[in-house]
Amino acid sequence: MTAFPEKLLQRIADGAAQRDAQREQPFALINEIKATGFGARRLAAEHGGGGTSLTETFDAAITLAEADPNIAHIWRNHHVALERILNTPSGHPAVVRLRDRVLAGDMIGAANTELGQAQIGGGGPFASRLVREGSGYVLNGKKFYSTGSLFSDWLYIPVSLEDGTRVIAIAPKGRAGLDTVDDWFGMGQRLTGSGTTLLDNVRIEADEVLLPADIPGKQAVFGSTIAQLFLTAVIAGVVAAIARDGAALLGKRKRNYYYAPTPAASQDPILLAALGEREADAFATRAIVLAAADASDRAYAALQEKTEDVDARLQAAAAAAAKAKITVDRIAHHAATALFDITGASATLAHLNLDRHWRNIRTISTHNHTAHKAYALGNRSINQVALPTQGFF
Structure with a gap:
């Protein structure tokens, strides 16, 4: 049994060359893939997901990439979020909510990289900062690479507190002040939604922040x-x-x-x-x-x-x-x-x-x-x- 309906894979493959040439974003196809439950298959069974192995998950990713590598790549950060935070024993409110939404078919995108970081992938503080305001925070910043976020329902956003501590903010895509910009113009993988994420006074509640101790x-x-x-x-x-x-x-x-x-x-x-x-x-x-x-x-x-x-x-x-x-x-x-x-x-x-x-x-x-x-x-x-x-x- 394949992870995706054969007719869906064929339609994805048939239009891949034209989408790439014309820069036609695959919103409708991503929604169809969401409806197959692909995003929840890797979620652990104890959390209500399919408990699919990583070997099966990557086999499915290869099959999807054969049809259109842009569409497969859009799902990368979703699966990274599954491994980093959702497939853990955590009972953090943000994690519990996100698991429920993934089971309902939602996709997670990420807004991570900042051009001002001296070392790519390093552990230094982010320029994007959470500043205390009342019982929660206000988030301001700019992320350069945000693969998948254009198509996602939720964003996984590594940011820093005022003291420089790196944390993760989890926010729904529709949150006021959060804007994903379709400005990725690389020579390849043109349709991965890898553009800029703008964070302009985005309200983040205290229970939407994962502190270092909250992530194994x-x-x-x-x-x-x-x-x-x-x-x-x-x-x-x-x-x-x-x-x-x-x-x-x-x-x-x-x-x-x-x-x-x-x-x-x-x-x-x-x-x-x-x-x-x-x-x-x-x-x-x-x-x-x-x-x-x-x-x-x-x-x-x-x-x-x-x-x-x-x-x-x-x-x-x-x-x-x-x-x-x-x-x-x-x-x-x-x-x-x-x-x-x-x-x-x-x-x-x-x-x-x-x-x-x-x-x-x-x-x-x-x-x-x-x-x-x-x-x-x-x-x-x-x-x-x-x-x-x-x-x-």
Whole structure:
């Protein structure tokens, strides 16, 4: 049984090239996915959710990304929020409310990064501040990257108190003074709602703030690993789309080079071999992501059971996600270029928009530097230096 109705996946895939070319935001499709209950499948069973494993969740994310990587990526921060705060034993009022809304079909977006931060993903204070006002707070600030927030119902907003303490504010999207701006104009992943979030005197109640003690520290660390692995799953989905589109175009190709071994392109062993390579790429990248997801499932079990080896399992999961990124990125970059070895110059026609696969892979893979990941892995192996615990590790 697939996570999504086949007809829905087909409609998503059929319109993906045009949406990317015309910058048509997929609001209606996101609402259809919300209605499938996808957002609650990973929520723990003890909280009323489906209790789906991370391996199954990432498999579904790859399938959705094959249809449209923008739409899959929109769900990343929702799943990070599930791991960081909702799939914990917390009885905090904001967490309880958010679980209920997720069960009702709501999506969580995030407004996190600020351009003024000297170190990406670091632990310093945010410029966005909660200032005490009566029994609650007033929030002012500006967030640059807000993936998924344009389509979300709730926002997960890391901010600082007046003393610099980092906390999480949870607010409904419709709250007065909270504005998500559709101003993301990257070369790829153009439709992820990754634009600016403006916070202008937003009222935040005291029970909508998660203090550091309200979020299990190890669970927050685990959320960083899930953030990275979700991105890699999206790339694996694009690799699958490359194999799909290569097969579709090769099957339709009427002409072949005059010096080719066969008159029909569909019988050309060189072109068929090129297609087979892309199919192998798709198989390998999915397998790599799911192997890393299995390591994350083991880490999650250790978190829930509070086993003695929980730190080791968290590090193993982070290492697996880093290894998956390094390898999947390399395969995907090659596959996106090699697609044109199957299909020839006619594949560069603008209406096909096949360059979106390379643009999307290149954009997603810039989320955290591959060389820094590789360095951290080598340093862990040789010098026993633990992997970082923030910034998508």
